[in-house]
């Protein structure tokens with residue numbers, strides 16, 4: 001598929017949609033993805049929820065082209081520039097922060113600096129990864145993705161290992177970066193509220209297919225969308241005052 005990063009301007013997403021048609025992925029006899037269809041528009045932010053083991057990471061790896069060893073069939077059309085962010089930052093410990101960001105890119109020092117500034121790490125270019133907090137390391141991972149100007153950003157629980165406050169800050173950062181750069185985004189998360197806070201559209205994966213879809217727009221309140229998503233996830237209503245989806249603890 002042709003890529004159009006050079007044409008990207010302003011707040012519109014550019015390029016062609018991401019298309020998945022009839023995607024099946026097998027582990028042994030078992031179809032973890034089972035004829036899955038999915039389309040993401042350029043510049044659209046989609047979150048993917050699903051019970052543990054429902055195949056979210058398998059789908060993300062298929063989109064990233066990281067599942068060459070897994071049996072399956074189906075069509076996957078993605079832009080050439082795809083970046084992936086994982087739960088752990090996966091920085092090279094023997095490379096300084098800036099070198100991690102521009103790894104494998106020629107003549108990208110200035111762009112690397114800019115990306116680090118965008119994620120709030122100006123001045124930390126020469127730090128070693130182990131001198132950074134977990135949240136800062138994830139910022140570096142975001143900068144490393146951004147500097148490649150992805151047309152599709154795949155994120156697998158990118159904030160799952162962070163404390164709640166840092167996670168909230170990272171939500172603000174990710175959404176701001178998204179608004180500025182407008183890649184299409186597929187964010188895998190366990191957190192219904194994170195999905196609602198960040199995405200334009202939230203999907204629920206179940207038995208290897210998209211089982212539910214909710215759009216976040218002015219027509220419906222976040223509370224309504226949340227209830228629908230919890231229902232689709234097979235979770236009952238959460239008592240008022242508990243917004244994290246966990247049951248009340250006794251005592």
Ligand SMILES: Nc1ncnc2c1ncn2[C@@H]1O[C@H](COP(=O)(O)OP(=O)(O)OP(=O)(O)O)[C@@H](O)[C@H]1O
Pocket residue numbers: 027032050051052053054055056057058059
């Ligand atoms: N390499 C593998 N070999 C065999 N089975 C696998 C392999 N990778 C994943 N699976 C199985 O495929 C299913 C889907 O896994 P996947 O990691 O995609 O789920 P997930 O929705 O991302 O789960 P979680 O939310 O717990 O991260 C699981 O039942 C898992 O055990």
